[in-house]
Amino acid sequence: TTRLSKEKVKITKEQQALMKVVVEAYNRHQIPQDVAKKLLQEQYSEEENFLLLTEMATSQVQVLVEFTKNIPGFLSLNHEDQIALLKGSAVEAMFLRSAQVFSRKMPNGHTEVLEERIRKSGISEEFMTPMFNFYKSIGELHMMQEEQALLTAIAILTPDRPYVKDQQAVERLQEPMLDVLRKLCVLQHPQEPQYFARLLGRLTELRTLNHYHAEMLTSWRMNDHKFTPLLCEIWDVE
Numbered sequence: 057t058t059r060l061s062k063e064k065v066k067i068t069k070e071q072q073a074l075m076k077v078v079v080e081a082y083n084r085h086q087i088p089q090d091v092a093k094k095l096l097q098e099q100y101s102e103e104e105n106f107l108l109l110t111e112m113a114t115s116q117v118q119v120l121v122e123f124t125k126n127i128p129g130f131l132s133l134n135h136e137d138q139i140a141l142l143k144g145s146a147v148e149a150m151f152l153r154s155a156q157v158f159s160r161k162m163p164n165g166h167t168e169v170l171e172e173r174i175r176k177s178g179i180s181e182e183f184m185t186p187m188f189n190f191y192k193s194i195g196e197l198h199m200m201q202e203e204q205a206l207l208t209a210i211a212i213l214t215p216d217r218p219y220v221k222d223q224q225a226v227e228r229l230q231e232p233m234l235d236v237l238r239k240l241c242v243l244q245h246p247q248e249p250q251y252f253a254r255l256l257g258r259l260t261e262l263r264t265l266n267h268y269h270a271e272m273l274t275s276w277r278m279n280d281h282k283f284t285p286l287l288c289e290i291w292d293v294e
């Protein structure tokens with residue numbers, strides 16, 4: 057018989073407070089409704105789809121910056137390191153976000169329209185498959201919003217991003233997030249002791265998407281697609 061680990065797991069007061077700040081920040085920053093509404097209105101050319109996704113990506117980067125500024129301790133990091141963390145995690149945060157959007161059935165069929173537009177926006181098949189596989193693997197976890205918010209903060213606070221100077225300082229911020237996420241998983245999924253490990257496994261899968269994403273940007277550029285200044289800055293294109 058499997059012995060259920062009756063490990064006494066308790067989330068402390070300060071861990072509750074940390075989680076509250078991160079979850080509120082995560083929920084507060086959403087892309088503006090008018091952008092989401094365009095998804096349903098604009099016509100379906102490849103060009104139009106790319107422009108819509110570019111607008112959504114640009115808006116999502118702004119949302120990401122606001123969310124990150126609310127992560128306790130982030131603003132006290134070395135400024136260059138703050139930029140290095142944002143640039144290093146932008147793609148992952150976006151794919152986590154879009155995975156959550158796809159796994160939560162969005163109101164009035166946005167999800168289908170969004171998927172349709174992504175599939176017809178000039179992204180090559182070889183990237184489409186891993187992207188939608190990732191969406192499926194996140195969807196199967198049925199993550200709670202607390203887990204989504206913490207996992208996004210943990211991805212942003214990855215110490216070994218390129219050009220991060222003070223990795224220890226980033227580790228000191230990431231560890232408490234990992235601790236509270238681990239406890240949350242034990243408390244919310246007592247029947248699934250491996251749930252926390254599965255969540256972290258998604259972060260590893262996310263990293264592989266970084267590589268595909270760079271290819272995606274290159275192929276768009278080859279077909280003379282234009283990005284916004286903010287996207288050029290965060291992804292060092294053009």
Ligand SMILES: C[C@]12CC[C@H]3[C@@H](CC=C4C=C(C(=O)O)CC[C@@]43C)[C@@H]1CC[C@@H]2C(=O)c1ccc(O)cc1
Nearest residue numbers: 087106109110112113116150151153154157174283
């Ligand atoms: C990541 C992405 C841009 C951002 C989109 C995501 C699909 C769904 C989303 C849902 C959002 C919400 O409902 O809050 C916010 C925007 C995001 C997260 C797109 C899939 C591919 C695209 C992309 O990589 C891309 C990159 C550069 C571009 O110029 C255009 C697209």
